[in-house]
Amino acid sequence: MGIGLPLSPEPPGTQGSSPNLTKILEHSLRPFRGRRTPYPFPKNTMNSQDIRQSFLDYFERHGHRPTASAPLVPHGDATLLFVNAGMVPFKDYFLGAAAPPAPRAVSVQKCLRVSGKHNDLENVGPSPRHHTFFEMLGNFSFGGYFKEEAIRRAWELVTEVWELPAEHLFASVFHEDDEAFDLWKKLSTLPEGRIQRCGAKDNFWSMGETGPCGPSSEIFVDLTPDLPLVDWEEGDASGRYLEIWNLVFMQFDRDASGALNPLPSPSVDTGAGLERVTSVLAGVSSNYDTDLFQPILRAAATLAGTEYRSETEDGVSLRVIADHLRAVTFLLADGVIPSNEGRGYVLRRVLRRALRHGLRLGFEEPFLHRLVPVLGEVMGKAYPELGATEEASVGTVQAEEGKFLSTLASGARQVQDEIETAKQEGRSELAGPQVFRLYDTHGLPIEVLREIAEEERMALDEAGFENELQQQRARSRQSSGGGQQRLARLRQVLAEGGEEEETEFIGYRQLELAGVPVEKTLVLEGDAVSFGPIATGQRGVLVVDRTPFYAESGGQVGDRGRIAWPEGSASVTDTQKDRDRILHYVEVEEGTLEPGVAVDLQVSPEHRLPTQRNHTATHLLHAALREELGDGVRQAGSLVAPDRLRFDFTHGRPLSGEEKDRIAGRVNDKILEAQEAVIVGNRDFDEAVAAGAMALFGEKYGDRVRTVEIPGFSLELCGGCHVGNTGEIGPFVLTSERGTASGVRRIEAVTGRDALDLLRGRDRQLAAAEAFLGVSGERVADEIGQLKARLKASADEMAKLRMEMLAGPAEDDGAREVAGLQVLTKEVPPAPANELRNMADTLRGKIGSGVVVLGTRQDGKVTLIVAVTPDLTDRVAAGALVRRLAPMVGGGGGGRPDFAQAGGKEPEKLDALLAAAPDAVREELGD
Numbered sequence: 001m002g003i004g005l006p007l008s009p010e011p012p013g014t015q016g017s018s019p020n021l022t023k024i025l026e027h028s029l030r031p032f033r034g035r036r037t038p039y040p041f042p043k044n045t046m047n048s049q050d051i052r053q054s055f056l057d058y059f060e061r062h063g064h065r066p067t068a069s070a071p072l073v074p075h076g077d078a079t080l081l082f083v084n085a086g087m088v089p090f091k092d093y094f095l096g097a098a099a100p101p102a103p104r105a106v107s108v109q110k111c112l113r114v115s116g117k118h119n120d121l122e123n124v125g126p127s128p129r130h131h132t133f134f135e136m137l138g139n140f141s142f143g144g145y146f147k148e149e150a151i152r153r154a155w156e157l158v159t160e161v162w163e164l165p166a167e168h169l170f171a172s173v174f175h176e177d178d179e180a181f182d183l184w185k186k187l188s189t190l191p192e193g194r195i196q197r198c199g200a201k202d203n204f205w206s207m208g209e210t211g212p213c214g215p216s217s218e219i220f221v222d223l224t225p226d227l228p229l230v231d232w233e234e235g236d237a238s239g240r241y242l243e244i245w246n247l248v249f250m251q252f253d254r255d256a257s258g259a260l261n262p263l264p265s266p267s268v269d270t271g272a273g274l275e276r277v278t279s280v281l282a283g284v285s286s287n288y289d290t291d292l293f294q295p296i297l298r299a300a301a302t303l304a305g306t307e308y309r310s311e312t313e314d315g316v317s318l319r320v321i322a323d324h325l326r327a328v329t330f331l332l333a334d335g336v337i338p339s340n341e342g343r344g345y346v347l348r349r350v351l352r353r354a355l356r357h358g359l360r361l362g363f364e365e366p367f368l369h370r371l372v373p374v375l376g377e378v379m380g381k382a383y384p385e386l387g388a389t390e391e392a393s394v395g396t397v398q399a400e401e402g403k404f405l406s407t408l409a410s411g412a413r414q415v416q417d418e419i420e421t422a423k424q425e426g427r428s429e430l431a432g433p434q435v436f437r438l439y440d441t442h443g444l445p446i447e448v449l450r451e452i453a454e455e456e457r458m459a460l461d462e463a464g465f466e467n468e469l470q471q472q473r474a475r476s477r478q479s480s481g482g483g484q485q486r487l488a489r490l491r492q493v494l495a496e497g498g499e500e501e502e503t504e505f506i507g508y509r510q511l512e513l514a515g516v517p518v519e520k521t522l523v524l525e526g527d528a529v530s531f532g533p534i535a536t537g538q539r540g541v542l543v544v545d546r547t548p549f550y551a552e553s554g555g556q557v558g559d560r561g562r563i564a565w566p567e568g569s570a571s572v573t574d575t576q577k578d579r580d581r582i583l584h585y586v587e588v589e590e591g592t593l594e595p596g597v598a599v600d601l602q603v604s605p606e607h608r609l610p611t612q613r614n615h616t617a618t619h620l621l622h623a624a625l626r627e628e629l630g631d632g633v634r635q636a637g638s639l640v641a642p643d644r645l646r647f648d649f650t651h652g653r654p655l656s657g658e659e660k661d662r663i664a665g666r667v668n669d670k671i672l673e674a675q676e677a678v679i680v681g682n683r684d685f686d687e688a689v690a691a692g693a694m695a696l697f698g699e700k701y702g703d704r705v706r707t708v709e710i711p712g713f714s715l716e717l718c719g720g721c722h723v724g725n726t727g728e729i730g731p732f733v734l735t736s737e738r739g740t741a742s743g744v745r746r747i748e749a750v751t752g753r754d755a756l757d758l759l760r761g762r763d764r765q766l767a768a769a770e771a772f773l774g775v776s777g778e779r780v781a782d783e784i785g786q787l788k789a790r791l792k793a794s795a796d797e798m799a800k801l802r803m804e805m806l807a808g809p810a811e812d813d814g815a816r817e818v819a820g821l822q823v824l825t826k827e828v829p830p831a832p833a834n835e836l837r838n839m840a841d842t843l844r845g846k847i848g849s850g851v852v853v854l855g856t857r858q859d860g861k862v863t864l865i866v867a868v869t870p871d872l873t874d875r876v877a878a879g880a881l882v883r884r885l886a887p888m889v890g891g892g893g894g895g896r897p898d899f900a901q902a903g904g905k906e907p908e909k910l911d912a913l914l915a916a917a918p919d920a921v922r923e924e925l926g927d
């Protein structure tokens with residue numbers, strides 16, 4: 001099939017009618033319910049910060065260890081995209097998979113509910129209570145106290161510290177949980193009628209489809225206690241009875257089959273949403289009317305030239321913006337980068353939803369990044385990561401905004417074009433794959449597509465679109481999930497295999513270890529994993545208790561190497577980690593590997609030594625980048641492999657040639673200084689950070705950390721392998737610098753032998769060029785420049801000659817009169833498409849009034865151009881004529897009424913087509 005090409009930069013239909021983005025993006029948003037009577041009690045003066053502190057202080061007084069919020073990205077948990085509850089960072093303690101540092105903990109945890117089991121995204125905006133990002137106050141007991149203490153503490157805090165009147169409160173319990181019911185009767189002043197039994201939907205809490213879960217008990221506040229009581233369902237559904245605290249009695253671990261397995265010991269997980277509690281204590285009817293949101297809403301409204309009024313549609317949009325600003329900024333601060341997959345995709349979607357509401361409010365320029373510092377003002381004290389990452393986040397948000405606006409502009413044109421073609425072809429629906437392409441390739445949000453289509457009275461094949469989307473998801477699951485899935489399966493089998501040994505890593509300086517007894521072996525066959533001896537020719541996984549093999553982490557790839565024992569040998573193809581256990585992936589070449597055999601472990605120096613060079617070079621590069629570009633530069637990912645290093649960092653624009661030179665120069669200087677790398681293996685986290693060690697936001701570190709320092713230049717928290725002296729790195733060559741996501745740049749570089757090989761290779765190429773051009777190295781670039789200029793001059797000259805040949809005397813044109821108008825048909829020599837269009841244009845000018853049909857053949861293909869003079873387009877449309885002609889050469893095409901183009905694949909039929917063109921014109925005219 002030939003493909004119709006757009007003939008000018010402004011495709012048909014857009015001139016003068018370019019869609020008004022603001023208008024097409026106006027959403028029919030659900031109406032806001034309106035302000036309720038504010039809760040009248042108490043006239044508490046606590047603001048959000050006081051509430052955070054009062055919660056932490058209260059539970060610390062009662063023996064709970066205060067624990068800082070973990071990052072939003074769960075560490076080492078493939079089952080969750082984001083931390084969605086206060087208990088997530090403690091999950092392993094509930095499951096008994098790790099020992100807690102203290103039996104009780106209290107935290108204020110950053111949470112995000114935008115995907116999976118807990119997803120509030122669509123409610124944000126219309127609702128006065130829902131958020132994507134929120135803070136959860138929680139107290140936890142790991143196998144210590146259970147229901148009684150949990151209820152006693154919650155009641156005391158709510159009624160005595162926060163001073164909510166007991167007579168305005170209710171409790172709910174899981175309907176089978178008589179124990180909780182009786183405890184509320186015993187420990188609170190609630191009468192029986194105010195203790196509600198509810199079903200599993202409300203009072204059985206689970207983290208996700210799998211994981212810890214259990215019955216729960218909730219505390220509710222009556223927001224309008226002066227009114228007569230209503231029944232429970234009504235009070236709950238209307239929001240009058242507002243849940244403020246959920247006490248979960250963790251008792252089970254739900255496995256993948258849905259079965260509930262008892263936890264090693266019953267535990268407590270409670271969660272109170274800070275935003276709700278703040279609204280109740282402030283006596284306002286919406287979370288958005290608290291000190292957490294008001295400054296942001298006011299700033300956004302001022303930028304938009306309006307005022308925040310909760311009941312209006314603008315109010316809805318402002319709430320979306322304020323909420324999503326929090327989600328986006330906290331995600332960025334925790335190291336998530338906008339992208340088209342995984343967490344980065346969620347970030348981008350949330351950000352774009354805020355931008356769409358911004359367009360609704362009339363913003364036509366990037367605005368969201370200007371609110372990032374406002375959030376810093378509101379929450380920076382409680383979350384220092386906001387301040388530390390502010391500059392970088394502003395840059396990233398601004399870059400995303402710019403990209404979104406230009407996507408919309410070009411995407412909207414693209415849709416318009418497709419709609420035009422569909423209309424010309426008499427279709428009233430855009431097909432699923434077509435919609436998907438606009439969505440996927442051109443990045444147009446589906447809501448925007450819907451709105452444009454609606455304006456143009458075009459339907460979208462939504463089912464077809466959905467189908468394409470599912471297929472794509474399945475494809476990406478297949479391509480990315482393989483390795484992860486296998487590792488997850490392996491972890492599961494290991495966990496079922498009982499006790500969890502720790503592997504000690506002893507390989508920072510030592511690459512060999514002899515006589516190590518094998519602890520465990522597992523065989524890998526296809527997707528199957530099982531315990532058992534690994535025989536000759538088989539692949540498997542080996543666990544020992546000490547090893548020099550480094551398991552992949554912190555960007556550094558896992559070691560490769562060999563294993564030998566008296567009766568056999570194996571190669572190690574990769575090394576990975578499962579909690580504190582190191583997994584050696586092996587292929588047995590001879591003999592059988594099984595528990596009890598004593599093996600010699602040998603890490604391949606060819607793999608490790610260059611990896612170490614690249615790792616230390618990565619630290620030098622990171623420091624040099626910050627020196628050159630400022631502290632806003634933040635690491636956004638890295639790969640340290642034997643053959644190269646890759647470093648992603650936040651920065652809003654490409655680096656200039658001089659910047660790259662200076663950065664690489666600085667790294668090479670540090671190498672030439674041959675500095676010792678100072679490595680401290682066991683250091684207090686706070687002390688290391690105070691000494692200036694760079695910690696990565698979004699990484700979770702323990703209390704004891706390891707630091708790697710190149711004195712006076714770089715100090716990082718790092719568990720990886722490094723050279724002893726920077727001189728070992730050898731040359732450092734920066735091989736590429738480019739953008740990966742908006743606001744993120746990627747540098748690749750090589751060191752050591754690879755750098756030498758690269759330089760040697762370049763030398764050879766230069767020598768070849770010198771020989772070819774007959775000039776010496778320093779003149780090669782000039783010489784090529786001159787040759788290119790000469791080549792271009794000849795090509796221009798040829799094009800001019802071709803035009804002159806065509807534009808000869810009019811009587812030679814072969815124009816014929818058909819039904820009173822001129823029809824000129826011609827085969828022309830092969831020429832680039834733009835030149836063909838110029839030719840057609842020139843000929844059209846010459847015939848004054850008529851139709852030009854040009855054809856050319858090249859490489860087994862035909863290109864057809866049809867041009868119609870403007871006075872005739874309402875009688876003969878070029879697009880229609882080309883559609884009539886193109887099938888004669890086995891192709892198709894289309895275009896505008898005055899200009900159209902087609903391709904075909906039967907060049908031998910071009911003569912016949914040109915001969916038939918006059919008749920085709922006649923048919924078009926309806927003669």
Ligand code: SER
Binds near residue numbers: 084087
């Ligand atoms: N995990 C429970 C919740 O999220 C209590 O913290 O509601």
